[in-house]
Amino acid sequence: MAFDIKRFLVDGDKKWQWKDHPCKYSKDIPKTKNDRNQLAAELSSELDALQDRLYGEGKRKLLIILQGMDTSGKDGTIRHVFQNVDPLGVRVEAFKAPSEAELARDYLWRVHMVVPKNGEIAIFNRSHYEDVLVTKVKEWISADTEAKRIEHIKAFETMLTDTGTEVVKIFLNISKDEQRERLQQRIDDPCKNWKFNPSDLEDRQLWDKFQSQYARVMRKTSTATAPWYVVPADSKSTRNIIVLQILLHHLRQMNPQYPVVDTSEWPKQIK
Template sequence: MSSFKKYRVGAKVRLADVDPGDRHLLNGSDSEQRAQLDELAQELDDLQNLLHAEGKRKLLLVLQGMDTSGKDGTVRWVFSRTSPLGVRVAAFKAPSLDELAHDFLWRCHAVVPRAGEIAVWNRSHYEDVLVPVVEGWIDKAETQRRYAHINDFERLLTETGTVVLKCMLHIGKDEQRERLQARIDEPAKNWKFAMGDLDARKKWDLYQRAYARLLDATSTKNAPWYVVPADSKTHRNLMIAQLLVKTLKDMKLSTPPADPALRGLIVP
């Protein structure tokens, strides 16, 4: 298992210092890499079973990234062997009118993981310190308040049994252009494309700065951010799968003690 210290925000890593094209985890042929990912996916399923059996703690995986960075693909491949009964995915879209009528964290509480469950957030509460910042809807003071609210919210989660793992899928601008163009050129992928993707792309530098600031402000000891090089889809999936396996192993999960009343029991 690789060391991820160089990608953990707070260990002197900065977004601009991470090469989105980094492929340091990729060894062997394509088939060998797929076999490695499949092995990790199976290991993740085994660990999820332990998490469910223990029935006390939870795991929250937050996936953030620019358009086409691969949040959907990560969920599809990394959890390919995991029982859907033990993993719950929540996709955060633009807030509804009802959600806008509440505080910005209101919609998050309903989808935090239950005991024994892994929750995956495809986008998250961090959208509320990205889009409003880039669009100028909130000022610096409000942005800082939201950072503080987020840190308090995640501290609440960690202090009540939730392990929080946050991954920023770091894609390069040239790679994003190729993926967006593929969505335009290939009819079967047209449904993935939205004109708003081009509007966000025009503000690339603003989004990169907003990401850099939120990473610095909200990567904490108990809820760290990792910057995941994402130009290579396989590398992205392998790194996140390894991070998840390591995180679950570090939790030292175990099944409940055997029930003495069942010793010697014969099913009729």
């Protein structure tokens, strides 16, 4: 039976709430970590085959947007989900605090420059959604500016889909307890010290505000052509399987095909 990704979908037409999306999940998921990793590797191989066809077709593109609270696993998701994929047709863009040059332009300028080209998969590690998330939680923008930006983003994504880009938006949903454990690991493990940023603790104090704003933004921007999915992310191996299933669903629907080449004048055998 096909894996049902609809259970992770954010329905913008309904009064969606966080309780609809747990941080842990086990249905249709292998019970042991080894089995989960094995399944992820198999699914990643199919992802590689579909990505190769998309690259060969060279007409459409896939944009994957990854969002989540600090330590939710955006880097790890990219590393494990794309473990078998040819890097030739995949590109990752990480969005940090905007530079002076970026601040001198509209907030979507830096985003539009790095959207995927024909045949390419682009992965946004954070994205233009930061401009209606952290900016609003920390009260750097007004409610009026937030409302305008949400409409800008919806129009931007509509333009992308109208011009051949499949847009898939994924929120990695970890619990506050799991975040605490991962932050503590960054303090305790010398090999992970470099990942720790004291500002992460400041954002942790705003946990409820961030959760509320994420819910608000996702409800308003999850559409039929640019849907949001909330992926349970307390288990990294389970998270990888669900993300893979979501991406495979969209790529299977796209059904990219290798171009047909006229070989009628080619030699039958090379001597």
